[in-house]
Every structure is written in C-alpha cells, then in structure tokens.
Amino acid sequence: MSIRVTVWSEYRHEQNPGKPQEVYPNGMHNAIADFLKSQPGLEVRTATLDEPEHGLTEEVLANTDVMTWWGHLAHGEVKDEIVDRVQNAVLEGMGLIVLHSGHFSKIFRRLMGTTCNLKWREIGEKERLWVIDPAHPIANGLGEYFEIPHEEMYGERFDIPQPDELVFVSWFAGGEVFRSGCCWHRGRGKVFYFRPGHETFPVYYQEEVRKVIANAVRWAAPPETAVPEFGHRPEPLEKL
Amino acid sequence: MSIRVTVWSEYRHEQNPGKPQEVYPNGMHNAIADFLKSQPGLEVRTATLDEPEHGLTEEVLANTDVMTWWGHLAHGEVKDEIVDRVQNAVLEGMGLIVLHSGHFSKIFRRLMGTTCNLKWREIGEKERLWVIDPAHPIANGLGEYFEIPHEEMYGERFDIPQPDELVFVSWFAGGEVFRSGCCWHRGRGKVFYFRPGHETFPVYYQEEVRKVIANAVRWAAPPETAVPEFGHRPEPLEKL
Amino acid sequence: MSIRVTVWSEYRHEQNPGKPQEVYPNGMHNAIADFLKSQPGLEVRTATLDEPEHGLTEEVLANTDVMTWWGHLAHGEVKDEIVDRVQNAVLEGMGLIVLHSGHFSKIFRRLMGTTCNLKWREIGEKERLWVIDPAHPIANGLGEYFEIPHEEMYGERFDIPQPDELVFVSWFAGGEVFRSGCCWHRGRGKVFYFRPGHETFPVYYQEEVRKVIANAVRWAAPPETAVPEFGHRPEPLEKL
Amino acid sequence: MSIRVTVWSEYRHEQNPGKPQEVYPNGMHNAIADFLKSQPGLEVRTATLDEPEHGLTEEVLANTDVMTWWGHLAHGEVKDEIVDRVQNAVLEGMGLIVLHSGHFSKIFRRLMGTTCNLKWREIGEKERLWVIDPAHPIANGLGEYFEIPHEEMYGERFDIPQPDELVFVSWFAGGEVFRSGCCWHRGRGKVFYFRPGHETFPVYYQEEVRKVIANAVRWAAPPETAVPEFGHRPEPLEKL
Numbered sequence: 001m002s003i004r005v006t007v008w009s010e011y012r013h014e015q016n017p018g019k020p021q022e023v024y025p026n027g028m029h030n031a032i033a034d035f036l037k038s039q040p041g042l043e044v045r046t047a048t049l050d051e052p053e054h055g056l057t058e059e060v061l062a063n064t065d066v067m068t069w070w071g072h073l074a075h076g077e078v079k080d081e082i083v084d085r086v087q088n089a090v091l092e093g094m095g096l097i098v099l100h101s102g103h104f105s106k107i108f109r110r111l112m113g114t115t116c117n118l119k120w121r122e123i124g125e126k127e128r129l130w131v132i133d134p135a136h137p138i139a140n141g142l143g144e145y146f147e148i149p150h151e152e153m154y155g156e157r158f159d160i161p162q163p164d165e166l167v168f169v170s171w172f173a174g175g176e177v178f179r180s181g182c183c184w185h186r187g188r189g190k191v192f193y194f195r196p197g198h199e200t201f202p203v204y205y206q207e208e209v210r211k212v213i214a215n216a217v218r219w220a221a222p223p224e225t226a227v228p229e230f231g232h233r234p235e236p237l238e239k240l
Numbered sequence: 241m242s243i244r245v246t247v248w249s250e251y252r253h254e255q256n257p258g259k260p261q262e263v264y265p266n267g268m269h270n271a272i273a274d275f276l277k278s279q280p281g282l283e284v285r286t287a288t289l290d291e292p293e294h295g296l297t298e299e300v301l302a303n304t305d306v307m308t309w310w311g312h313l314a315h316g317e318v319k320d321e322i323v324d325r326v327q328n329a330v331l332e333g334m335g336l337i338v339l340h341s342g343h344f345s346k347i348f349r350r351l352m353g354t355t356c357n358l359k360w361r362e363i364g365e366k367e368r369l370w371v372i373d374p375a376h377p378i379a380n381g382l383g384e385y386f387e388i389p390h391e392e393m394y395g396e397r398f399d400i401p402q403p404d405e406l407v408f409v410s411w412f413a414g415g416e417v418f419r420s421g422c423c424w425h426r427g428r429g430k431v432f433y434f435r436p437g438h439e440t441f442p443v444y445y446q447e448e449v450r451k452v453i454a455n456a457v458r459w460a461a462p463p464e465t466a467v468p469e470f471g472h473r474p475e476p477l478e479k480l
Numbered sequence: 481m482s483i484r485v486t487v488w489s490e491y492r493h494e495q496n497p498g499k500p501q502e503v504y505p506n507g508m509h510n511a512i513a514d515f516l517k518s519q520p521g522l523e524v525r526t527a528t529l530d531e532p533e534h535g536l537t538e539e540v541l542a543n544t545d546v547m548t549w550w551g552h553l554a555h556g557e558v559k560d561e562i563v564d565r566v567q568n569a570v571l572e573g574m575g576l577i578v579l580h581s582g583h584f585s586k587i588f589r590r591l592m593g594t595t596c597n598l599k600w601r602e603i604g605e606k607e608r609l610w611v612i613d614p615a616h617p618i619a620n621g622l623g624e625y626f627e628i629p630h631e632e633m634y635g636e637r638f639d640i641p642q643p644d645e646l647v648f649v650s651w652f653a654g655g656e657v658f659r660s661g662c663c664w665h666r667g668r669g670k671v672f673y674f675r676p677g678h679e680t681f682p683v684y685y686q687e688e689v690r691k692v693i694a695n696a697v698r699w700a701a702p703p704e705t706a707v708p709e710f711g712h713r714p715e716p717l718e719k720l
Numbered sequence: 721m722s723i724r725v726t727v728w729s730e731y732r733h734e735q736n737p738g739k740p741q742e743v744y745p746n747g748m749h750n751a752i753a754d755f756l757k758s759q760p761g762l763e764v765r766t767a768t769l770d771e772p773e774h775g776l777t778e779e780v781l782a783n784t785d786v787m788t789w790w791g792h793l794a795h796g797e798v799k800d801e802i803v804d805r806v807q808n809a810v811l812e813g814m815g816l817i818v819l820h821s822g823h824f825s826k827i828f829r830r831l832m833g834t835t836c837n838l839k840w841r842e843i844g845e846k847e848r849l850w851v852i853d854p855a856h857p858i859a860n861g862l863g864e865y866f867e868i869p870h871e872e873m874y875g876e877r878f879d880i881p882q883p884d885e886l887v888f889v890s891w892f893a894g895g896e897v898f899r900s901g902c903c904w905h906r907g908r909g910k911v912f913y914f915r916p917g918h919e920t921f922p923v924y925y926q927e928e929v930r931k932v933i934a935n936a937v938r939w940a941a942p943p944e945t946a947v948p949e950f951g952h953r954p955e956p957l958e959k960l
Contacts, residue, residue, distance in 0.1 A: 091355060091399070093615070113351040114427050115331060117470035125480060128717070130876045130897050134705040135573070135665040143706040144877060153476075156850045156889065157468035157864060159331070159427055162404050164645065165665075169876065169889060169897045173718070174476025177850050177889045177897050185615040185645075187354050187399055225614040226623040228397035230357035236393075236414025237608070238653070240365060333855070368957070370636045370657050374945040375813070375905040383946040384637060396610045396649065397624060404885065405905075409636065409649060409657045413958070417610050417649045417657050425855040425885075465854040466863040477848070478893070571835060571879070593831040594907050595811060597950035605960060633956075637948035639811070639907055642884050654956025667834050667879055708877035710837035716873075716894025720845060 002043040003221045006064040007033040008056065010071040011048040013199045020199040028070055028197075031204045032213065039214050049074055054082050061085060066095035066220045068213065069102045070197065083107050091187030092227070095220025097213065100197035103154075108193070111186050112160050118178070119155035125173040127151040127196065129180050129208075136167045138181060138192065138215045146208040152198035154178045160193070168212075170195060181212070183219075188227070190220040242283040243461045246304040247273040248296065250311040251288040253439045260439040268310055268437070271444045272453065279454050289314055294322050301325060306335035306460045308453065309342045310437065323347050331427030332467070335460025337453065340437035343398075348433070351426050352400050358418070359395035365413040367391040367436065369420050369448075376407045378421060378432065378455045386448035392438035394418045400433070408452075410435060421452065423459075428467070430460040482523040483701045486544040487513040488536065490551040491528040493679045500679040508550055508677070511684045512693065519694050529554055534562050541565060546575035546700045548693065549582045550677065563587050571667030572707070575700025577693065580677035583634075588673070591666050592640050598658070599635035605653040607631040607676065609660050609688075616647045618661060618672065618695045626688035632678035634658045640673070648692075650675060661692065663699075668707070670700040722763040723941045726784040727753040728776065730791040731768040733919045740919040748790055748917070751924045752933065759934050769794055774802050781805060786815035786940045788933065789822045790917065803827050811907030812947070815940025817933065820917035823878075828913070831906050832880050838898070839875035845893040847871040847916065849900050849928075856887045858901060858912065858935045866928035872918035874898045880913070888932075890915060901932065903939075908947070910940040 009029035013020035024031050029046040036044045047055025049071070067086070071078070083106045090096050090111060098108045103116045127148045131139045155176030161184065168181030180195035194212060196203045203209055249269035253260035264271050269286040276284045287295025289311070307326070311318070323346045330336050330351060338348045343356045367388045371379045395416030401424065408421030420435035434452060436443045443449055489509035493500035504511050509526040516524045527535025529551070547566070551558070563586045570576050570591060578588045583596045607628045611619045635656030641664065648661030660675035674692060676683045683689055729749035733740035744751050749766040756764045767775025769791070787806070791798070803826045810816050810831060818828045823836045847868045851859045875896030881904065888901030900915035914932060916923045923929055 087353075111353040113327075113353040115470070117468075119470060119473045121473045121476065123476065123480070125476065128895060131705060131708075132876055132899070133665060133882070134668045134708060134877060135670055135703055136705075137703060139703060139705045141704050144708050153473075155473065156852055157470075157854060159468070159470070161401060162425060162853065162885070164402055165882070166886070169899075171891060171895060171897045173478065173480055175478040175848060175891060177891045179852070179889075185402060185613060188614045190615055223615055223617060223619060224621050225611060225616075225619045228357075228399070228611075228614060228624050230355070230359060230397075230399070233359045233361050233393075233395065236361065236363065236365065238413065238415040240363070240413055368655060371945060371948075372636055372659070373642065373905060374637060374908045374948060375910055375943055376945075377943060379943060379945045381944050384948050396612055397614060402613070402645070405642070406646070409659075411651060411655060411657045415608060415651060417651045419612070419649075425853060428854045430855055463855055463857060463859060464861050465851060465856075465859045468851075468854060468864050567833075591833040593807075593833040595950070597948075599950060599953045601953045601956065603956065603960070605956065633953075635953065637950075639948070639950070641881060642905060644882050653958065653960055655958040665882060708837075708879070710835070710839060710877075710879070713839045713841045713873075713875065716841065716843065716845065718893065718895040720843070720893055 002041055003217060004063055004065045005036055005042055005044045005217055006060060006067045007036065007044060007046045008067055008069050009048055010074050011050065012073050023200065023202050028199065028204060032068060035210045036214065036217065042217065049077060054078060056082050056086060058085070061089045064094055065222050066097065066217045068097040068099060069105060069107060070099045071105045072101040072199065075105050078106050083110060087111060090189035090191065093188040093222035095190045095222065097216050097220060098191065098193045100195060103193065111191055114161060115159045118158045119176065121153040121174060124150035124201065125153055128171040129168045130171065131167070132169050133165060133167050136165060137219050138167050138212060140215050141211050142208060148196055148203055148206065150201050151196060151203065154195055188223060188225065192216045192220055242281055243457060244283045244303055244305045245276055245457055246300060246307045247276065247284060247286045248307055248309050249288055250314050251290065252313050263440065263442050268439065268444060272308060275450045276454065276457065282457065289317060294318060296322050296326060298325070301329045304334055305462050306337065306457045308337040308339060309345060309347065310339045311345045312341040312439065315345050318346050323350060327351060330429035330431065333428040333462035335430045335462065337456050337460060338431065338433045340435060343433065351431055354401060355399045358398045359416065361393040361414060364390035364441070365393055368411045369408045370411065371407070372409050373405060373407050376405060377459050378407050378452060380455050381451050382448060388436055388443055388446065390441050391436060391443065394435055428463060428465065432456045432460055482521055483697060484523045484543055484545045485516055485697055486540060486547045487516065487524060487526045488547055488549050489528055490554050491530065492553050503680065503682050508679065508684060512548060515690045516694065516697065522697065529557060534558060536562050536566060538565070541569045544574055545702050546577065546697045548577040548579060549585060549587065550579045551585045552581040552679065555585050558586050563590060567591060570669035570671065573668040573702035575670045575702065577696050577700060578671065578673045580675060583673065591671055594641060595639045598638045599656065601633040601654060604630035604681065605633055608651040609648045610651065611647070612649050613645060613647050616645060617699050618647050618692060620695050621691050622688060628676055628683055628686065630681050631676060631683065634675055668703060668705065672696045672700055722761055723937060724783055724785045725756055725762050725764045725937055726780060726787045727756065727764060727766045728787055728789050729768055730794050731770065732793050743920065743922050748919065748924060752788060755930045756934065756937065762937065769797060774798060776802050776806060778805070781809045784814055785942050786817065786937045788817040788819060789825060789827065790819045791825045792821040792919065795825050798826050803830060807831060810909035810911065813908040813942035815910045815942065817936050817940060818911065818913045820915060823913065831911055834881060835879045838878045839896065841873040841894060844870035844921070845873055848891040849888045850891065851887070852889050853885060853887050856885060857939050858887050858932060860935050861931050862928060868916055868923055868926065870921050871916060871923065874915055908943060908945065912936045912940055
C-alpha cells in the first residue's frame with residue numbers, strides 16, 4: 001500500500017527573480033516532490049501557501065499519510081484554522097517532516113510548545129552532518145557523515161524539547177553545532193525535523209539529503225493502532 | 241537562598257457548599273501552600289483565578305521560581321495573555337508543577353503541544369503509585385509505592401509527549417494504569433505533571449503526596465545558566 | 481528482501497512431562513517460529529541451548545537479522561563466549577527481542593548494564609497490557625489494550641535503564657504495574673523487551689502477543705547504515 | 721549533610737617524567753580533589769590504581785556518595801571484582817562521574833552495555849562545548865558555550881546508549897562533533913560522562929571544567945528512596 005505524501009511549501013522566494021528562483025525554477029516543493037515520485041511506494045502531491053486553504057483542505061488532509069513542510073518568509077500568513085487542522089491530523093497519526101526554516105512555522109512551534117528559536121548566519125559555510133544514531137531507519141544508506149558544501153548556519157541553543165531520538169548533529173565551519181535530525185512522537189503521529197535546505201543553495205538536489213527525506217517519509221507513515229477513546233468511562237474494567 | 245513558590249489554583253469548587261469545601265475549607269491552594277510554608281528554604285504565596293490578572297501579574301511572575309497549578313472547571317476562563325505570560329516564564333526558567341485536572345489547562349496543553357486527553361472515572365477507587373525511577377530526586381523519601389485510598393481514576397492513553405523522565409506509574413483498582421509523575425524540560429524551565437488531587441478527597445493532606453510536591457518544587461527550581469542569545473549572528477566564531 | 485529470524489529458546493521445561501510440555505509439545509521456540517513462518521517476508525529458523533554452541537555458531541549469527549530469546553532455568557549454562565558473540569552481533573546491527581524470563585539472561589543483563597531484577601508471583605492472575613505509545617510500529621494492529629487471562633506477574637521496580645521508547649505498561653490484578661514493552665538502541669542494533677510468556681500458559685498462541693512479536697521483528701531489522709570507523713584518526717577533516 | 725566524594729584515578733602517566741607530570745605534578749586526582757575540597761558541603765578523598773584493592777575497599781565504597789573516575793593506560797589492570805563492587809555501588813545509589821578516557825574503562829562499558837568506542841586525534845586542537853540543555857543543573861553557572869584551547873579530539877560515532885539527558889555537544893576544529901556531557905540513571909544511581917581531560921593539557925585547572933564537575937557531583941548525589949525488594953512476592957497486594 002502506498003504512502004500518500006503531501007509536499008507543502010510556502011513558494012514565495014522562488015516566484016521572484018533571484019537566487020532561489022535560479023536554483024529552484026519550479027519551486028522547492030517540486031524539486032522535493034519530483035524526487036519522492038521516483039521512489040517506490042510513494043504517492044506524491046504538492047500544496048502551497050497561496051492556494052485556497054493553503055492547499056490543505058480537509059479532503060487533502062484526509063488523504064495524506066505524511067506531510068513535508070517548508071516555510072520562511074510568510075509563517076505569519078498561515079491561517080490559524082489550517083494550523084489547527086494540521087495539528088489535529090498529526091495527533092491522529094499523520095507524519096510531519098519539518099524542513100529547515102520551517103523550525104519557526106506555527107505548526108512546528110505549536111507541536112513543540114517552545115520558541116523553536118536558534119542562531120543563524122548566512123555566509124554559505126560548510127556543514128557536516130554526523131550520524132549519531134546509526135541504528136535509526138532515518139540514517140539508512142548513509143555513511144558516517146555527509147557534507148553540504150555551502151549552507152546557512154543554524155546553531156545551538158535550539159529551543160526544542162529533547163528529541164525522543166537524535167539522529168544527526170551538524171558541525172559548522174564557523175564554530176557551531178546543531179541537532180539537525182530530531183524525532184518526536186506527538187499523539188499517534190510522528191514528527192521529524194531536518195535542518196538543511198536554505199533557499200539559495202541546491203541542497204534538495206543533493207543525494208544524501210534526498211535519502212534522508214525519503215527515509216523520514218517511510219519512518220513517519222501512520223501507525224495502524226486503534227484510536228484511543230478519551231473522556232468519561234462509566235464502568236470499571238474490573239469488578240470492585 | 242529561598243525558592244519562591246506561587247501556588248496557583250482556580251479556587252471555584254471550594255467557594256460553594258459541598259464536598260470540596262468540606263475537605264478544603266480554605267481552598268486547595270491554602271492546603272498546599274500551608275504545607276510548603278512549613279518546609280525549609282521555601283517562600284510561598286498563593287494566587288487564584290478571580291484575582292486581577294488571575295493573581296499572575298508581571299511582578300508576581302518576576303518573583304516566582306516555581307509555580308504549582310490546579311484547575312478544573314474554568315480552564316477556559318484563563319486569559320490567553322496570562323497563559324502567554326506563564327509560558328514565557330517557564331521557557332525562561334520558571335519551574336511549573338501541574339496537578340491533577342491541570343492536565344487540561346491551557347498552559348499545560350500549550351507546553352506539551354498535544355491534547356493531554358485521558359480517560360477518567362469518579363467512583364473513588366484505590367490508586368497505588370509505583371516508583372519507577374528510584375534514582376530520581378522527586379522520589380526522595382518515598383517507599384517503593386504509596387496508596388491513595390480513594391481517588392478519581394485517570395487512565396491511559398494519556399496524550400502527552402514521552403516524558404524525559406518517568407517517575408511514577410499508577411495502578412487503579414478498576415483496571416487502568418497511568419503515567420502519574422512525568423518530567424520534561426521546556427526551554428530553560430522544568431515541568432512536572434503529578435496526577436493525584438481530586439477535589440472531593442483529602443489527597444493534598446496525605447504525607448506522600450506532600451513529599452512529592454515538595455521534592456518537585458526543589459527539582460524544578462530555575463537553573464543559573466546564561467540566557468541563550470537567539471537570532472542573527474553576523475560573525476563566525478572561527479576564521480574562515 | 482526477507483528478514484532472517486532465529487528463534488532461540490532454552491528448551492528445557494518442555495522436554496519433561498508437565499504443564500509446559502502439555503502447552504508447548506514441540507517447545508516454545510517452535511510455537512513462536514511456526515507463527516513467524518506464516519508471516520510474509522520472514523525466513524525463520526530455531527536454535528536451542530543444548531545444540532552445539534547453543535545453536536548459535538558464527539555462521540548462524542552471520543545469517544541472522546533478528547533473534548528472539550527465551551530462557552529461564554538455565555541462564556547460567558549459556559557460555560560466556562556465546563554471550564559475547566550475540567552481544568557483538570547486536571552492536572553490529574542484529575535486532576534482539578527478549579521475551580519474558582529472558583529478562584534475567586546474561587545477554588540482556590550485559591546489554592542493559594543493570595541487574596534487570598523485578599518482582600514476580602505465580603498465581604496465574606490477569607494481566608492487561610495498555611498501549612502507551614500508539615504512534616509506535618510495535619503497537620500496529622492492536623486496540624487500546626489487550627488482556628492475558630492467566631499469567632505470571634512481573635512487578636516494578638524493574639531494574640532497567642529508562643527505555644528509549646515505552647510501548648506497553650501492564651496492569652496486574654494483584655496490584656502491580658510493569659513496563660511490558662521497552663525499546664532501546666544499542667550500537668547499530670535494536671533491542672525490544674516483551675514481558676508475556678510464562679511457560680505454563682498458552683501465551684504464545686494468543687493473537688495479540690503474536691502480533692507484537694511480528695511487529696517487533698520488523699522494527700528490529702538491521703539498519704543499512706555504514707559501520708562507524710572507530711579509533712585513531714590521524715588527519716583532521718579540516719585544514720587547521 | 722556533606723556529599724562524600726572519592727576521586728579515583730589511574731595515576732600512571734603522572735608518575736613518570738613527561739608532559740602529564742609537568743601539568744599535574746601531584747597527579748590529576750589531586751588537581752580534581754583539591755578543587756572539590758574548596759567547594760562547600762563536599763568531603764573529598766582520593767584513591768588510585770596501585771593502592772591495595774585500587775583504593776576501593778568495601779569500606780571506602782560504603783562511605784562514598786559520588787565517585788569520579790579517570791583512567792587510560794591501565795583499564796585492563798582494574799580487577800574484575802573491584803569493577804563488580806563499583807557497579808553494585810552505582811546500582812545501589814552511588815553517583816559515578818566518568819571523565820575523558822574513562823569512556824573505555826571496564827566500569828563504564830559495564831554500565832553502558834556497549835563498546836563505548838569513538839574516534840580520537842591528538843593534535844591539541846580547539847574544543848568548544850555548547851550547552852544543549854540550559855535547564856539542566858549540570859550546566860549551572862555556565863555561559864552558552866565554553867572553549868578549551870587545546871584538547872585531544874573525541875569524535876562521533878560515540879558508541880553509547882542514548883543519554884537520558886544530553887547536556888553538552890562539542891565542536892572540534894578538525895571537523896568532528898561529540899556528545900560531551902551525557903546523563904543516565906542506572907539502578908538507583910546516576911552516571912555522568914564528561915569528555916574533557918587529556919593528560920597533557922591543563923584542562924582540570926580550567927574554571928568551567930571545574931564548575932561542571934562540581935555541578936555533576938551535586939546532581940549525582942544518591943537519592944533517599946527505598947531500596948526496591950526484588951524477587952518472589954508470594955501474596956498479591958489485592959484480594960483476588
């Protein structure tokens with residue numbers, strides 16, 4: 001059975017002339033979606049901010065197993081009711097993969113309960129991502145580390161809850177470290193934060209980055225467990 | 241140096257004739273505060289929902305190291321701006337101890353990012369709290385378990401993020417289990433959820449329950465670490 | 481590609497007349513293996529204590545992706561060199577599923593670093609296993625809880641490291657609780673402890689128990705990550 | 721009440737002419753112990769490998785709340801019976817702070833269950849330790865990071881169980897990262913691994929390093945919880 005993936009992106013940088021448009025002429029979402037479409041067992045669609053309901057209608061969510069999320073300039077334009085909808089979907093089992101500047105999206109901050117703040121610097125320095133947990137399926141197929149030749153720096157302190165599982169830690173040439181691959185369970189859903197992906201560098205074309213996203217999609221696919229019944233339970237299970 | 245504690249409570253049940261008022265004639269907050277005042281090194285005040293700003297002015301928060309929170313009927317009446325204020329205080333280092341039905345408070349749900357839903361039953365059955373992590377300071381001075389003769393039942397699935405440290409698991413006579421003592425770090429602050437404390441039973445007079453709350457207050461006292469600088473960092477730490 | 485499973489069992493109880501033999505005439509290992517053989521994508525063999533090298537030759541280990549382990553009477557008879565071999569295999573990626581009284585096996589204690597001690601009582605009381613983490617793949621296909629009508633009781637304090645992921649907590653009629661489904665990563669390998677399976681009750685014929693074991697086998701399959709290079713690294717990755 | 725600390729060290733490097741002796745003329749243990757003695761509420765003694773029973777008699781252990789451990793050349797000379805004794809002490813509540821090359825000590829590997837292997841390089845490069853968890857008491861009094869101008873490099877993959885709490889991550893000039901401050905509970909005891917401290921650099925004279933060790937001693941002090949009763953429990957707590 002296929003995993004149904006919705007690749008969501010703000011899609012603003014790439015609509016105007018400039019570096020992001022040169023790097024991603026069809027938008028970052030299509031670069032990600034095109035790759036995922038080439039993977040067996042995935043059914044992939046895209047959705048973007050300026051579509052009605054940001055492309056995230058009830059119907060789309062009902063047919064999404066895993067969503068990836070990239071946003072940057074326009075976090076504030078994402079409507080609270082759509083954030084509610086995505087949060088509910090996650091708590092009911094949908095996987096969510098938050099990419100790069102999505103750390104500051106309403107949905108990620110909502111699910112984390114913290115500011116999700118960090119340090120950043122945009123001089124295109126080298127990033128080296130070390131595999132900290134080689135037993136983790138999200139690291140499948142990787143070597144001990146991989147490098148991104150030019151990236152925006154994100155540095156600790158990254159204000160997130162301690163990850164349930166920490167998969168990657170980044171080294172930056174300028175002197176910082178960062179927890180670059182972080183897993184959490186929230187409700188019946190799984191959340192993965194993956195750091196790379198500044199809009200001015202061709203990061204989402206890089207093989208290792210794509211491998212991680214594909215692995216994360218499989219890891220984050222919804223469980224088939226029963227939905228818990230919450231609320232009042234009139235009768236005890238045992239005779240008292 | 242003293243730990244400055246603010247015991248917050250909704251204080252509604254106990255203002256009207258009935259079981260809660262009989263059990264806690266001065267309100268639950270005073271039962272908790274009176275005990276904490278008897279402990280060395282704690283400076284204790286109370287605050288309640290119906291005071292201006294719910295008793296949680298900027299000035300009170302600036303002078304609070306650890307807050308305890310009990311609410312039930314009126315979670316919806318807590319103003320969002322005060323929830324923002326308390327959340328910020330936690331992220332900046334204030335400890336927060338959420339008691340019993342406080343699981344459904346805005347502040348706890350905000351910090352957790354999940355529904356915080358659970359099962360419940362009100363027949364006054366027996367609860368037995370097992371110490372799962374005897375190395376934890378919140379279990380100091382306890383035996384292997386303690387019992388509360390009559391309590392409301394809370395049952396799993398409890399929809400919370402996996403605790404960083406799980407201190408207690410409850411057994412209920414009616415057949416359920418519950419993660420009754422759960423620790424998380426959020427920002428520079430610490431959060432402890434402690435299950436017992438239904439308003440119709442004299443739970444907050446019980447010695448073990450009081451010991452746990454006092455231990456938790458000490459555990460949750462703010463760290464003295466530097467406040468991280470977030471945001472743009474123009475210069476790398478290393479020469480590139 | 482198939483997952484190659486080795487079902488290991490002490491196979492002593494069932495060789496002599498008595499309840500275990502009545503319940504498992506071909507041994508517990510065959511009851512488990514026969515079920516796993518019926519599952520798609522698994523290649524299953526068995527191995528037992530009294531075979532040469534306990535059936536766990538270098539060749540067998542080199543061809544095992546996931547091992548299940550049941551032992552009870554004869555933990556002390558397992559040779560240390562075989563324990564070394566199994567430990568190495570786990571650290572290099574083999575999954576290990578430790579069942580019931582296997583909590584006291586040399587291999588489990590070795591991997592945990594603690595006594596793995598617990599409380600126990602053998603009156604055949606009821607056990608109810610609650611799903612604590614419905615997002616976890618090991619809970620796939622289960623309801624909110626399942627019951628085993630008659631089981632040996634295992635009670636907390638269970639002296640193990642805090643699980644990386646806690647999937648099940650058991651309620652026992654006699655008043656105890658127990659962390660019944662616990663996950664850890666060790667090296668490149670995954671370890672799952674699953675509580676049920678006393679030799680005098682037909683637990684390994686129960687549908688939910690079988691589902692959990694099958695789920696755990698899939699969860700514990702080895703990663704395809706690079707083997708880390710350890711030791712001396714003469715040259716820095718960066719020019720200094 | 722004082723915390724009784726035993727500072728254990730191999731004390732071999734410093735007995736022969738060379739860099740370690742120049743840096744630590746009275747041995748590393750005395751450099752650490754002298755500092756700890758200056759801290760309020762600590763009672764400090766030392767013990768070294770070449771004393772009878774490595775200085776770790778039953779009597780010493782019975783009077784130790786927290787032990788620090790530094791070893792390097794002679795891990796293999798530590799007698800297994802003394803390792804058993806220290807492991808038992810930890811499981812019964814003694815805190816253990818493992819320093820630098822102590823990662824490869826028998827006691828640390830025993831408590832972790834993994835190889836505890838890592839990468840290393842000895843060119844005296846810069847290490848910068850980032851505070852990852854500013855809510856943690858072991859980070860008390862520190863800034864956002866601190867630097868050690870010249871250190872041996874230790875690099876990931878560090879083959880340890882996922883820490884219960886990750887306090888520091890190191891950046892190394894040569895391109896590696898490392899989980900430099902890691903907490904675990906084992907039995908009723910607490911274990912902290914702290915990376916810095918190569919024998920040829922004056923690391924244990926550095927203020928921040930000393931602050932971390934002092935904080936860790938306080939964090940690791942034994943709990944006052946009841947010792948769990950393990951084993952057979954003939955009677956249920958509840959009537960069945």
